[in-house]
Each structure stands twice: as structure tokens, then as C-alpha cells.
Amino acid sequence: MPDTSKSAARPHRSAVPDSDRDPAHVGDVPDSGTGGQLPDIEERQLKRLIDGVIDFAIYMLDTEGYVRSWNTGGERIKGYAGDEVIGTHFSRFYTPDDIASDAPARSLRIAREEGRFAAEGWRVRKDGTVFHASVVIDPIWQEDVLVGYAKVTRDITDRLEHQERLEQSRDALLQSHKLEAVGKLTLGLAHDFNNLLNIIINSLELVDHYTMQPKAKKHLQGAMRAAERGALLTRQLLTFGTGRVLVSERHSVATVIHDAMDTLRRACHDSVTLHARFDDDLPGIDVDREQLEAALLNLVSNSRDAMPSGGHIAITATLRDCALPHVADAPPGRFICIQVSDNGEGIPVEYQARVFEPFYTTKEVGKGSGLGLSQVFGFARQSGGFAELKSASGEGTTVSVCLPVPRDSE
Ligand SMILES: Nc1ncnc2c1ncn2[C@@H]1O[C@H](COP(=O)(O)OP(=O)(O)OP(=O)(O)O)[C@@H](O)[C@H]1O
Ligand SMILES: [Mg+2]
Numbered sequence: 001m002p003d004t005s006k007s008a009a010r011p012h013r014s015a016v017p018d019s020d021r022d023p024a025h026v027g028d029v030p031d032s033g034t035g036g037q038l039p040d041i042e043e044r045q046l047k048r049l050i051d052g053v054i055d056f057a058i059y060m061l062d063t064e065g066y067v068r069s070w071n072t073g074g075e076r077i078k079g080y081a082g083d084e085v086i087g088t089h090f091s092r093f094y095t096p097d098d099i100a101s102d103a104p105a106r107s108l109r110i111a112r113e114e115g116r117f118a119a120e121g122w123r124v125r126k127d128g129t130v131f132h133a134s135v136v137i138d139p140i141w142q143e144d145v146l147v148g149y150a151k152v153t154r155d156i157t158d159r160l161e162h163q164e165r166l167e168q169s170r171d172a173l174l175q176s177h178k179l180e181a182v183g184k185l186t187l188g189l190a191h192d193f194n195n196l197l198n199i200i201i202n203s204l205e206l207v208d209h210y211t212m213q214p215k216a217k218k219h220l221q222g223a224m225r226a227a228e229r230g231a232l233l234t235r236q237l238l239t240f241g242t243g244r245v246l247v248s249e250r251h252s253v254a255t256v257i258h259d260a261m262d263t264l265r266r267a268c269h270d271s272v273t274l275h276a277r278f279d280d281d282l283p284g285i286d287v288d289r290e291q292l293e294a295a296l297l298n299l300v301s302n303s304r305d306a307m308p309s310g311g312h313i314a315i316t317a318t319l320r321d322c323a324l325p326h327v328a329d330a331p332p333g334r335f336i337c338i339q340v341s342d343n344g345e346g347i348p349v350e351y352q353a354r355v356f357e358p359f360y361t362t363k364e365v366g367k368g369s370g371l372g373l374s375q376v377f378g379f380a381r382q383s384g385g386f387a388e389l390k391s392a393s394g395e396g397t398t399v400s401v402c403l404p405v406p407r408d409s410e
Contacts, residue, residue: 057073061137063146137149275314282319283409325388334410347391
């Protein structure tokens with residue numbers, strides 16, 4: 001049994017005069033623990049001070065966790081007025097899960113046994129919404145007898161969200177640097193391979209021209225198909241390494257997607273349905289139509305492969321005002337975001353950072369080369385936009401390709 005004696009506990013300056021559960025007034029404060037009452041004027045000032053604090057809920061609990069006092073901060077953060085909450089148990093601020101795991105009683109026990117309890121966690125407001133709280137509980141002793149607890153709660157939801165946003169942009173930046181480095185390496189290799197493959201294809205065409213033997217011609221065609229597949233792969237790599245010059249012209253995204261629908265439907269098997277939906281009056285953008293079509297085909301093919309026993313693919317195009325996620329302090333801009341969503345197997349979180357890397361594939365040899373998403377990534381970046389992925393195992397995948405809207409088209 002942990003030591004609950006005075007030496008184990010951090011003495012507190014304040015003390016609750018008695019431990020009955022009569023409702024106290026808003027801003028009630030305990031006496032100073034000097035044995036007597038605080039001088040009236042001092043007590044009133046302290047009450048006013050605590051009640052005037054609006055960023056912290058500061059209140060007293062009795063030894064069993066019933067609320068004894070309340071301040072304006074408590075009302076602002078948790079939504080309860082003093083008379084609604086005083087006399088009730090403080091576990092009402094906890095989530096059902098925390099209540100089930102006995103968290104309120106545990107926090108009082110730790111405060112009592114260790115002299116202080118400090119933690120962060122989710123708490124529930126009067127209207128049922130939750131907020132992220134920083135909580136400190138101090139036990140209050142009077143002549144070695146526990147008389148209650150002082151509790152200070154702060155709403156740190158904003159700080160948490162800010163931290164999450166910061167971490168997300170740091171991850172996006174790291175991922176972006178890594179892909180840029182891989183892109184440079186890939187670019188050099190792809191250039192050389194492209195030249196070599198062009199020589200091979202030209203030579204095969206010449207040999208084909210000079211030979212009349214049907215058997216040799218058959219082998220030549222096989223070699224030509226393999227070389228052309230290799231050339232296609234290097235073109236994908238050149239796009240990823242941003243080594244391919246884009247041919248951008250003003251296009252309506254809705255028209256490009258609409259015209260590509262037949263090809264995209266042909267790429268899917270019968271058990272997969274495909275629909276497209278756009279915002280009305282989307283502005284035109286400057287884009288390489290061929291590359292946009294290739295990106296759509298890559299994304300739809302991926303969704304198809306993720307739904308071997310059928311499912312649904314939705315293509316949408318919407319306007320979004322945001323900043324480039326991979327550029328620190330980028331100014332906000334306007335983008336058209338084309339999203340391809342499926343309800344397939346999804347991508348486990350641990351693999352999500354890798355899927356845009358060239359040659360990353362989970363498909364068996366011959367079924368995938370791992371270049372589809374690198375093309376999507378390279379094309380989006382080279383067009384002045386970005387690509388992003390949202391996926392959860394078993395819950396489907398959404399890949400967005402966001403392309404900038406030119407100022408004169410907004
Ligand atoms: N919609 C999706 N659902 C589930 N997994 C996906 C999806 N899109 C991509 N992936 C995963 O990301 C990997 C990389 O995709 P990517 O398109 O780059 O290559 P690939 O499809 O394997 O090959 P390629 O596109 O070159 O034929 C895939 O192998 C797959 O594991
Ligand atoms: Mg693919």
C-alpha cells in the first residue's frame with residue numbers, strides 16, 4: 001500500500017474547511033491553512049482573482065471527487081454554470097471510456113499518493129463535444145488530514161491541432177526531399193536507358209526490314225514489344241524525375257475526364273463501377289492533357305487492382321483553396337483537386353509513405369512495375385501542384401491530384 005502519510009504528500013497552502021457536499025458559491029476558495037480564516041478582504045480578492053481567470057477551469061473537489069467550487073474559466077471551457085455542476089461528481093467531465101477504466105478515481109489516488117497528478121486527455125463539455133485538456137490535481141491537506149483536491153484544467157485543443165499541422169507539414173517536407181533525391185537519380189538512369197532503348201528499337205526495325213524469315217520476324221516482334229514496354233517505363237520515370245517537358249495548354253478538367261471515361265471504363269473489369277462528378281463552372285487550367293490522362297489511368301488501374309471482387313470508383317473534381325503542402329510558408333492558392341476514390345483494400349499506414357516511390361509495388365512480378373503513382377506524383381509536382389493520399393486498411397483509398405488554377409482563369 002503506498003504511503004499516504006504527510007511525508008508522501010505535497011502539502012498545499014489551501015484547505016477546504018469541511019468535506020460535506022453543500023454547494024459552494026462560484027469562485028469559493030479555501031482558507032489559507034493557517035488555522036484561521038483568511039481576512040475577509042484577502043479572501044474576497046482571491047475569489048475575484050480565481051473567478052476572473054477565464055483560460056483555466058480552477059475548482060475544488062471534496063475527498064470523494066464532488067465539485068465544491070467553480071470559476072468563470074470552468075464555465076467557459078466546459079459549458080456548465082456553477083449551480084449546474086457544484087455538488088456533482090467530477091467524473092461527468094470524462095469520456096465514457098475513461099469512466100469505464102476508472103480514470104477519475106485513479107487520478108485522485110495518484111494525486112493523493114504522489115502529491116500531484118498531471119496529465120493530458122480528452123474531456124467532455126456540457127454540449128457533448130470533446131476537447132483536449134491539460135489537467136493538474138493537487139491534494140489539500142489540513143493537519144495531516146486530506147480535505148479535498150484543487151483541480152486546474154486547461155483547454156489545449158488548439159495547441160494539439162497546431163502541433164499536428166506542424167508535424168504533417170514536416171512529414172510532407174521530408175517525404176518531398178526524399179522523393180526529389182530519388183527523382184534526380186532516376187532521371188539520370190532513365191535518360192541513358194531511353195537512349196539505349198531507342199538504339200535497340202531502331203536496330204530491330206532495320207533487321208525486321210531486311211529479314212524475310214517468318215520465324216525471325218516473330219522473334220523480332222517479341223523483342224520490339226519488350227523494348228517498347230521498356231521505353232514506356234523510362235518515359236514514366238522521366239515524368240517522375242521531372243525530366244520530361246510538359247506540353248501545357250488551357251483545358252477544362254471536366255472535359256478531359258469526360259473524354260477519358262470510355263478508356264477508363266475499359267480498364268476496369270465488369271464488377272467495378274466508375275462514376276465521375278464535378279463542381280459546376282470549374283475554371284480552365286494549364287495542363288499537359290496526355291499526362292493528366294495517364295495519371296487518371298494509373299489511378300483507376302490501381303483502384304481496380306485493389307478491388308479484385310468488385311467495388312466502386314468515384315472521380316471528382318472540386319476547387320480547393322490551400323497552400324502547397326511541401327513548400328514551407330507557401331502562400332495560399334487555388335487548385336482544382338481531382339480525386340480518385342475506391343472502396344478497395346486500402347493501404348496500411350506503414351506503407352503509405354512509400355507508395356509514391358518509383359518501383360515500389362506490392363504486385364507480383366509482371367503485374368505492376370511500381371511506376372504508376374510516381375508518374376502521378378511527378379506530373380502533379382511538375383504542373384505546380386501536388387498529389388496526396390488518404391487511405392486506411394480495409395476502408396479504401398483516395399488519391400488527389402491538385403493542379404493550380406492560373407490567375408487569369410480564376
Ligand atoms: N487504390 C489503391 N488501393 C490499394 N493499394 C494501392 C492503391 N494505389 C496504389 N496502391 C499500392 O501502391 C503500390 C504502388 O502503386 P503504383 O501505381 O505506383 O505501382 P503499381 O500499381 O504496383 O504498378 P504500375 O502502376 O507501375 O503498374 C501498389 O503496388 C499498391 O500496393
Ligand atoms: Mg499502378
